[in-house]
Amino acid sequence: MQSTLTQADVAKLLAEPSPTVRAELAGKLGHEIDNPDLNQAEAALAQDIVRIMAKDVEANVRRALAENLRGAAHLPHDVALKLANDIESVALPILESSQVLTDADLIEIVRSGAAAKQEVIAGREGLGESVADVLVTTASEKAVAKLMDNTTAQISEKSLSKAVDRFAASDLVKEKIVKRPTLPPTVTERLVTMVADTMRDYLVAHHQVSPTVASDIVMQSRERAIIGLTGKSSVEELEKLIAQMNANKRLTPTLVIRALCMGDVAFFEMAIAVMANIPVVNARILIHDAGQLGLKSLYERAGMPPDLLPAVRVAIDVVHETEMTGEEHDRERYRARVIERILTKYEDVGADENMGADNVDYLLGKLSDIVKLGT
Numbered sequence: 001m002q003s004t005l006t007q008a009d010v011a012k013l014l015a016e017p018s019p020t021v022r023a024e025l026a027g028k029l030g031h032e033i034d035n036p037d038l039n040q041a042e043a044a045l046a047q048d049i050v051r052i053m054a055k056d057v058e059a060n061v062r063r064a065l066a067e068n069l070r071g072a073a074h075l076p077h078d079v080a081l082k083l084a085n086d087i088e089s090v091a092l093p094i095l096e097s098s099q100v101l102t103d104a105d106l107i108e109i110v111r112s113g114a115a116a117k118q119e120v121i122a123g124r125e126g127l128g129e130s131v132a133d134v135l136v137t138t139a140s141e142k143a144v145a146k147l148m149d150n151t152t153a154q155i156s157e158k159s160l161s162k163a164v165d166r167f168a169a170s171d172l173v174k175e176k177i178v179k180r181p182t183l184p185p186t187v188t189e190r191l192v193t194m195v196a197d198t199m200r201d202y203l204v205a206h207h208q209v210s211p212t213v214a215s216d217i218v219m220q221s222r223e224r225a226i227i228g229l230t231g232k233s234s235v236e237e238l239e240k241l242i243a244q245m246n247a248n249k250r251l252t253p254t255l256v257i258r259a260l261c262m263g264d265v266a267f268f269e270m271a272i273a274v275m276a277n278i279p280v281v282n283a284r285i286l287i288h289d290a291g292q293l294g295l296k297s298l299y300e301r302a303g304m305p306p307d308l309l310p311a312v313r314v315a316i317d318v319v320h321e322t323e324m325t326g327e328e329h330d331r332e333r334y335r336a337r338v339i340e341r342i343l344t345k346y347e348d349v350g351a352d353e354n355m356g357a358d359n360v361d362y363l364l365g366k367l368s369d370i371v372k373l374g375t
Helices: 007-015 021-033 040-053 059-069 077-084 088-097 103-111 115-122 129-138 139-150 157-166 173-180 187-205 210-229 235-249 253-261 265-276 280-287 293-301 306-321 330-345 360-368
Strands: none
Touching: 021 040, 040 059, 040 077, 040 139, 059 077, 059 088, 059 253, 077 088, 077 103, 088 115, 103 115, 103 129, 103 235, 115 139, 129 139, 129 157, 139 157, 139 173, 157 173, 187 210, 187 235, 235 265, 253 265, 253 306, 253 330, 265 280, 265 293, 265 306, 280 293, 293 306, 293 360, 306 330
């Protein structure tokens, strides 16, 4: 196949005064520049024409060029950069699609502060971490929300945390972050806390609910969510999450005991280790020691409520008796056994006849009658 670019086209392009004709030739050129059948001279000619047209005084001509060259692999870099820095109607197609632009190019354009250009860059397929970080740091709320909505964008944990900090008051950005396909546990835990605080404020402001009751509702929701997100975390992620929670005073006794009652033994072990400031390997040995002294000493050093040590012992015993095979309803059976055994241990608090077998909230509520958890 021979190129349809001819010397006549070149002459017409350079001599024709009509912007309409120049725009038409721009469209033709867009289809030709990546033509694999172009010989070396034709390819050089095509690139020379592109450079000339990128300087055309008529925006419609430059716009037609950008639209037709947005996906061109052989678009000269200098031309792509010139078009990307043009007025919005010319720049946006190139910024949205051109793979000729480098991350450094995109970062410079983001920093220029043009909102429409930032938004288009935020939606680029396969956007890299360095560009995403600059967007999070400098771009508008709409651009960052679009970035978070871009499931192909590579966004680091640091950038996600930065977005949570910078847009703490933006429901739009937080919603988009929450709905990303995957999130680091540390970011998820922070979002759970922020959403929970909003829920508490709403309850207090719109209903006859005391701040204390609202806080209890929020705490239960938060704890359930946090335990739910730890199940697939790696050891490193779990350690990082628990350290963050402890530093922010969110690693409460209720949360630690809830984890154990729900079968998340890894969370319980790591949490107790962090609270006691000892290596998790040491904590595991003490927790699962057949004697009475190891767990008691560790539990006291972690600052856990003394009156609930017997409940924790019961749960640990159930852990040793229950083989978690990964089968369906494994954890449900474990929880039911833990709740039944603990409530039997504390016979005076009793169990309601209609209590669900996996109702950990009920169990913690009953245990709260014995001692105020979290103090």
